[in-house]
Amino acid sequence: MSSDFYHNYIMPYAAIIIKICRAYTNTQEDFEDYYQEVCLQIWRSRDSFREEAQWSTWLYRLTLNVCLTLMKKKKNKHQQFATDYLPEQLIEDSKAFADEELNLLYDAIRQLSEIDRGIILLYLEERSYQEIVAVFDTNANNIGVRIKRIKERLKKILDGKIN
C-alpha cells in the first residue's frame, strides 16, 4: 500500500472506520484485526470504486461488509454468541473510550443486529439518509422508520443499564 494512498484515501476516514470497527468487536485485539483487514480490503478493492459514487459511501459500505464477513467467520468458528446479542457481562477491553456514557452506548449498539449497528453508526455520524440508503442498498422510505426503531431500542437498553 503506498503511503500516499493511505494518507489521502484512508486516513481522512480513519475515525469513522474505527467507530464502525469498534461496534463489531469487543476486544482490542479483534478491533485491531478488523481495522487492518478493512485497510487491506480498501487497498485491494480500490480499482472497483466507481467515480459516480462518493468515495466515503463506498468506503463505509466496504468497512461494513468486511466487519460483517469477519463476524460471520468468527461465529462459524466459535459458535459462542447468538446472532444478535452479546453476553451481558462487560469485557474490560470493550471500554475503549474515555467517556463512560459513550462506552455504554457502544455496548448497547453491540446488542443490535449487525445491520442495525451499521445503520445507527452512519446516522450518528450525521450521514444523510440518502447516503445510508446507498450504503445499505435499502428502501429510502424505510430507513427513517428503521432508525427511529433502532433509537428506541437503544434507549431501552441504556435505560436498563443506567437505572
Add this chain to the structure above:
Amino acid sequence: MEKSIESIWKEGFFKETSVDIPKVNNLYNRKSIHLMDKLLRTLEIDLWSIVPVAIVITAGLVYQSGTLWIGLVTISACTALFFVGKAKVDQLKQLDKSSSCFHYLREVKKWIAQTVSYYTRLMAVGGPLFVLTVHLIILLTLPEGHQLTTVYERLGNSGTLWFIGLSMIATAFIVVAVYRLAVKLVYGPTLKKIEMMLEDLEVLRDEH
C-alpha cells in the same frame, strides 16, 4: 435517560483527545502465530505417525517374506526418516521470531521450500535404495523355492536385473509423486495462507 443518543455520541467523541489509530503492519502477528502453531502441530502429527506406520509395514513385510532382515531394514529406514524429520521440525522451531512478522514468514516459506526439495531428493534416492536392499535380501537370504525367490528364478539373471532396475525407477517416481500429493493435501491450505499473508504484509510493509 436524560441525554439523547446523539448527544452522548457527539459529547463522547468531543472528549476523546485523540483517536487511537492502530498501526497496520504489526497486526498480523497474532494471525501468523496461529498459523505457525497449526503448521507445527501438523508436522508433529506427521512425524509421530511414522511410528505406527513403520510397525505395520515391518510386520507385514516380515510376515510376507519370512525373514527378519527385511524387518530390520524397514525399521532402520523408518527410524532414520523419523530422526531426519525431527531435525527438520527443530530447525523450523528455531527460526528467529524476534524479527518482524514479514521476515519470519519469509524464513518459514524458505524452510518449507528447502524441506520439500530435501525430502523429494531423499525419496527419489532412498526409495529405490530401499527397494534394492529388499531385492538383495530376498536373493541372498531366502532359500530357493521360496514363493518370493521363484519370481527371480523364472526371470533368469538378466530378467532379474531388469526387474530390479525397473522396480527401482518405478519406486522413485511413485514415491516422489505420492510425497508431493501428500504435501499438497495435508499442508496445501496452510501453505496457501502463508503465501497470502506474505502478500498482504508485502503490501503493508513499506508504509506502516
